[in-house]
Amino acid sequence: MAIRRIKPNILADDVEASRAFYREVLGLDEGNGLDWIAFYSAPGAPELQISVMELDRTAGVHPDVSIEADDVEVLYEKAVAAGCEIVHPLTDEPWGVRRFFVRDPNGAVINVMRHLG
Numbered sequence: 258m259a260i261r262r263i264k265p266n267i268l269a270d271d272v273e274a275s276r277a278f279y280r281e282v283l284g285l286d287e288g289n290g291l292d293w294i295a296f297y298s299a300p301g302a303p304e305l306q307i308s309v310m311e312l313d314r315t316a317g318v319h320p321d322v323s324i325e326a327d328d329v330e331v332l333y334e335k336a337v338a339a340g341c342e343i344v345h346p347l348t349d350e351p352w353g354v355r356r357f358f359v360r361d362p363n364g365a366v367i368n369v370m371r372h373l374g
Contacts, residue, residue: 262325275309316345320368
């Protein structure tokens with residue numbers, strides 16, 4: 258199993274103000290997002306990325322960090338077997354990811370996901 262990417266998720270009250278800040282002030286590139294989440298990366302280095310988002314639309318809770326892995330099912334089974342709190346169940350989302358949210362021992366919500374297809 259490989260971890261492909263780890264990125265912080267910033268909770269935003271104003272996605273448009275955040276867009277101006279990350280693009281114009283910090284000079285980051287904006288990737289393809291949704292109406293409630295935007296992705297910003299270092300120019301020429303898309304793997305160096307952050308997400309700026311309103312409250313997650315389907316989970317109803319803000320994930321502090323996203324971890325992209327190639328085998329989400331194995332990680333889900335390990336989290337359940339370890340007795341971890343599953344905050345959002347293993348779900349295929351309409352925007353093309355399979356994911357679940359798990360709470361770490363410090364209370365942080367971790368979005369464990371992979372792209373479908």
